[in-house]
Amino acid sequence: MTTPLTPQEAISTTELRAVVEIACRAPSLHNSQPWRWVFENGVLHLYADHGRVGHHTDITGNEVLLSCGAALNHLRVAAAAAGWQTSVDRFPTPKNHDHLAAIAFRRTAEVSAHDRELREAILRRRTDRLPFAAPEPWSKTERELSALCHHFAVDMDVIDDSGRPALADASRQNEQHRRDDASYRYELLWWTHHGDSSVGIPPAALASSAEASRVDVARDFPAYTSGDRAPQVERDRSKILVLSTFDDSRPNVLSCGEALSRVLLACTAAGLATCPLTHMMELHSGREAVRRLTGRHAQPQVLVRVGRSVDDVSPAANTQRRPISDTLEVL
CATH class of the missing domain: 3.40.109.10 (NADH Oxidase)
Structure with a gap:
């Protein structure tokens, strides 16, 4: 049996919003952001939102799942950098194929430099469509x-x-x-x-x-x-x-x-x-x-x-994301 979390161990709504906001920096088809988050009883639920993607582009629906998978991993990275260990139950509702994951949080003792480095990478990452120089050494x-x-x-x-x-x-x-x-x-x-x-x-x-x-x-x-x-x-x-x-x-x-x-x-x-x-x-x-x-x-x-991008090219500003109020529901 899982030991219940004390109030000091449970993630707060404010902390959760900050983590989800970073998770939503994940890449998605045409920046469609086809995900929906619901926080209930201390557990965060991730749902696919197929209505946000054109069906003449994502014919199979796989690109929605890829996007949501990227968001899920971004979430775990952001949580780790904020001092939270995550446990994920994938596809927890067999009759609801769009319920992709249920994520529980537990305070961790320390945050590694690698955790912080990956979080910073989320904030810097962008899709670059220009021609690249070779990524040497490879x-x-x-x-x-x-x-x-x-x-x-x-x-x-x-x-x-x-x-x-x-x-x-x-x-x-x-x-x-x-x-x-x-x-x-x-x-x-x-x-x-x-x-x-x-x-x-x-x-x-x-x-x-x-x-x-x-x-x-x-x-x-x-x-x-x-x-x-x-x-x-x-x-x-x-x-x-x-x-x-x-x-x-x-x-x-x-x-x-x-x-x-x-x-x-x-x-x-x-x-x-x-x-x-x-x-x-x-x-x-x-x-x-x-x-x-x-x-x-x-x-x-x-x-x-x-x-490798060209050194003297100023990177474009990060593509914007939907307001957190549009993607996260707290019950």
């Missing part, structure tokens, strides 16, 4: 990222230079196919030209035509800005990671989102720039092309470009 970083993924039962592969042309070609074909999909294009325009600054992707976070032309694996976003913020990078030299799971079961996809969070934060802490990519997972042909390149039977869930 071998040690690759081993560390692979070990992080293994902890979540997620496979990580790196597409090397020999596989890059085939991946780039498949990415272009994927995007060309969707140019005739009016519903998909409408959703993309809606998320990149949104009147509410707390959702969607602001123009400054998108690449200009000149910048996008040098990134060979990317979603074909509209270009709302001109100019070139990284002219010295003649082509994108990022490493491209593929995170895959045994199957498309909800627990495995959620876990992949948690692994994605840790990969992004580890890269940020190491001074590397990142850009998660899911466009090739939305069509069967794109996903199969990625699977052929990894040589695995596993299901690819997300790509991540990892590299």
